[in-house]
Amino acid sequence: MVWVLQNIFKQQVPPLAGLDISTTAVRLLALDVTSKGYRIQSCAQVRLAPGAVSEGSVADPEAVAQAVSDVVRRSGSKRRNVALAVPGAQIISRQIGMPIEFTDADIEQQITLESDQYIPYPLNDVYFDFVVVGPNARNPQTSDVLLIVARNEVVDRRLEALV
Known part of the structure; x- marks a missing residue:
């Protein structure tokens, strides 16, 4: 999971x-x-x-x-509580479009279902998060969503140093 x-x-x-x-x-x-x-x-x-x-x-x-x-x-x-920085070169960030009526749970489910379109690694090999940026300027029926992805190994090696 x-x-x-x-x-x-x-x-x-x-x-x-x-x-x-x-x-x-x-x-x-x-x-x-x-x-x-x-x-x-x-x-x-x-x-x-x-x-x-x-x-x-x-x-x-x-x-x-x-x-x-x-x-x-x-x-x-x-x-x-710590916010741990991950180098920008080791993350993937993409702006994607989602239907404006989608809740956060809907967006998460959609990203999971369509992960091969957004994430070049197997879903089990990454951590991801997203934020709804706002309505798309050209299509008001769509929200712009910023998707951030990091490989498990990158995050886990950093977390090892905190434990």
Whole structure:
């Protein structure tokens, strides 16, 4: 069964920290919402050992896990919910059209049924999520939907470093 990402575009998300794992460093940023906008609650960066991340893929989960632990400790953040960045080169994003009357459940079902049209990998090998962007400018009976797809192995290797 496909694990659909937490529909981060749709839900009210509890306070979270953004975590970026690049080839050279792990970075954490937590923002607070204030009446004037956003304020940095905490941030930190820890350099990675050479080769821990190679070409955007986690090559040494233990080294990355240690860097994640270090960056959390250094930042002082108490947040336990994290938005984990995935490199843009390792995701697929497509804008697709769906009937305007479709609910989120209908859209998810349609994407699943027609996955071979949108996703160049077997459905069991990917995580996906989507957000309804709005009505199509040329066809008011159609909604524009942004579909985001990432291979399981890309996401799972990053998640290994968090556990």
